[in-house]
Amino acid sequence: MMLPLHRSIAETERAVQRRLGGLTLQREAMAAVANIHRAAAAVRQHLENSVLRPHELTWTGFVVLWVLWIWDQQETWSVAEEAGISKGTLTGISRTLEGRGLVARSTHPEDRRRVLLSLTPEGERLMEELFPAFNAEEAFVSGSLSPEQCLQLADSLRAIVGRLEECGEQRRRELLDGETLPPRRSGRRPRA
Structure with missing residues (x-):
């Protein structure tokens, strides 16, 4: 049997009701959290495919740029925490962004073991160009x-x-x- 590639929210909710119908659950909480997840995934996919991909950015790469754009120079642990990613994930992303000339890495003036990240002028220009288009898609997504x-x-x-x-x-x-x-x-x- 061939399964459909994409299921609507209504189809998913009917399937969940069939599967969980006999269990005592807090269904309103389940619906809220499930739809937060669905909405976040759908929005992320739309923004990656409409606005970020032409700039060869992933969602996580964009979030790292955003954190540095908003907060200026930051230690790596702080960027990872703000972006909601591990330091290991940040290492790979920051190396990619550094290789593209968007992010600069430097040592902390008080402790050479600590690493600081900041946007380069090219990274600043990219965010100034990209964010209005990103926001236009935020408006599209929330247009209803x-x-x-x-x-x-x-x-x-x-x-x-x-x-x-x-x-x-x-x-x-x-x-x-x-x-x-x-x-x-x-x-x-x-x-x-």
């Missing part, structure tokens, strides 16, 4: 919402992020019941 609905959505999402920033770590500790999390894995199993 009124300005008031956009602000309400932003406030709702900000509340979710704020809850996780304020209470998420405590909740994780409670769920782990004193256990420590194993280190993140790539998904590969160790060889026998």
